[in-house]
Amino acid sequence: MKKQADYIKRIEIKGLWGRRKNISWDLRPDVNILSGINGIGKSTILNNTVHMLDILEGRALTNNSQPGVSFVFSPEDATYVHFDVIRSFDRPLIDSGLLEKIGNQNVKSELDWQLYQLQRRYLDYQVNIGNRIIELLTSGMPDGQAKAAEVSFPKTKFQNLVDKLFSETGKKIIRKSNEIQFEQDGDILSPYQLSSGEKQMLVILLTVLVQDNQNYTLFMDEPEISLHVEWQQQLISLIRSLNPNVQIILTTHSPAVIMNGWLDAVTEVSDITT
Numbered sequence: 151m152k153k154q155a156d157y158i159k160r161i162e163i164k165g166l167w168g169r170r171k172n173i174s175w176d177l178r179p180d181v182n183i184l185s186g187i188n189g190i191g192k193s194t195i196l197n198n199t200v201h202m203l204d205i206l207e208g209r210a211l212t213n214n215s216q217p218g219v220s221f222v223f224s225p226e227d228a229t230y231v232h233f234d235v236i237r238s239f240d241r242p243l244i245d246s247g248l249l250e251k252i253g254n255q256n257v258k259s260e261l262d263w264q265l266y267q268l269q270r271r272y273l274d275y276q277v278n279i280g281n282r283i284i285e286l287l288t289s290g291m292p293d294g295q296a297k298a299a300e301v302s303f304p305k306t307k308f309q310n311l312v313d314k315l316f317s318e319t320g321k322k323i324i325r326k327s328n329e330i331q332f333e334q335d336g337d338i339l340s341p342y343q344l345s346s347g348e349k350q351m352l353v354i355l356l357t358v359l360v361q362d363n364q365n366y367t368l369f370m371d372e373p374e375i376s377l378h379v380e381w382q383q384q385l386i387s388l389i390r391s392l393n394p395n396v397q398i399i400l401t402t403h404s405p406a407v408i409m410n411g412w413l414d415a416v417t418e419v420s421d422i423t424t
Contacts, residue, residue, distance in 0.1 A: 155228030156365040157397040158221055161199055165217040166191065166423075175422040177399065179224070181386055181412055184401045186419035192401040193371055195419070199399075200369055206230040232366040234357050237264070238375040240346045256342035261349040265341045268356045269329055275360040276328060279305065308359045308392060315351060315381065330356070347376040354385070358392045367397045374404035382406035 156179070163173040173195060175182075184192050202219035207230050223231060240261045257266050279301050286298040309323045316322070316332070321339065324331045330352070332339040341352055354373065368389070374382045383406045389396060402408070408416055 152230055153225075153228045154365075155223035155225065155231040156395075157224050158231055158367055158399075159224045159226075160222040161195075162220045162222075163195065163198055163217050164219075166194065166198070172424045173422050174424065175417065177397070178415060179397055180390070181415040182397070182399045183408055183412060183416045184399070184419060185403075185416050188403075190419045192419060196369055196371055196399070196401055200233070200235050203231065203233055207232075232361075232364065233369060234361070234366065235369045235371075236354055236357055236373065237371060238350055238373050240349070240376065256340060258342075261346065261353060262342050264353045265330075265349060265356075268353065268360065269341075271360040272330060272356060273328060275362060276305070278362065304359060304363060304392060308355060311355060311388060311392070312352065316348060319348075321348075345376075347378060347381065350376050351381060355388065355392060358389050358396060361393055361396070363393050363395055365395045365397075367399060370398070370400040372401055372403065374402055374407055379406045383409050386410065386412055 158177050160177060161173065161175045165171070166173055175184075175195075184195065186192055198217055198219055202221075206221075221231075223229075237260060240259050242259055243257065243263060252263075252266060254266060257263055282301050283298045286294045286301065288294075291297070309325060313322050319334065321332045321334045321344075324333050324338070330341050332341070332344070341349065344352065350373070354370070358368065373385060377385070382404050385407060386398060387410055389398060400407075
């Protein structure tokens with residue numbers, strides 16, 4: 151029987167890059183930052199890890215050409231972990247079949263595609279918290295109203311965070327809309343009309359929000375791309391303010407990402423390679 155882990159305690163990879171290189175990385179439950187020079191294998195380690203987790207969750211088939219990857223979870227009798235992966239590289243979508251399937255002319259890049267998927271998850275999230283709020287308000291419990299307010303707080307916090315981040319350009323989330331939309335100088339904007347940096351930050355924060363404060367692991371490969379240096383500095387604290395139960399595993403070249411108290415969370419690839 152499958153049991154979900156709270157977080158990953160250790161990642162072990164044998165035979166990386168087709169050579170006699172092994173990785174053994176002990177992880178923190180909160181933040182883990184993988185650093186190193188270009189070409190040393192940060193993205194390769196992340197990609198192989200995610201591929202094996204896909205296999206454990208049944209999202210991908212076993213690929214015998216991949217190096218051996220194994221995990222130690224917490225608790226140790228768990229067999230898989232719930233996770234998300236955020237890709238920051240905003241390349242144009244070239245899959246004509248996917249574009250035809252989407253049927254939305256505004257979805258033109260990889261960030262657009264992530265936003266398109268997140269819009270659906272955001273709607274599901276709102277339905278779930280709406281049902282919980284109704285249940286609490288009609289429960290007859292003396293603290294039902296207070297508990298209902300707690301359930302809706304993360305969504306309000308997300309909206310406040312985004313409004314603050316986008317305040318210099320005058321964009322605000324339209325709070326009465328079930329979908330993510332923005333108002334700017336009287337005009338209504340879809341998320342696909344945002345800048346690359348704004349899209350990227352929205353993707354990250356929406357991904358964290360829709361996990362609904364559950365334990366899970368978030369992988370990010372160089373999330374600083376397209377982000378202003380001030381947003382880079384705030385990134386980790388923003389994520390953890392929305393969900394303190396998330397385990398973050400990321401690669402980065404940016405000193406700004408680790409400046410706000412995360413230097414101890416940095417691991418060099420050379421230190422975990424044998």
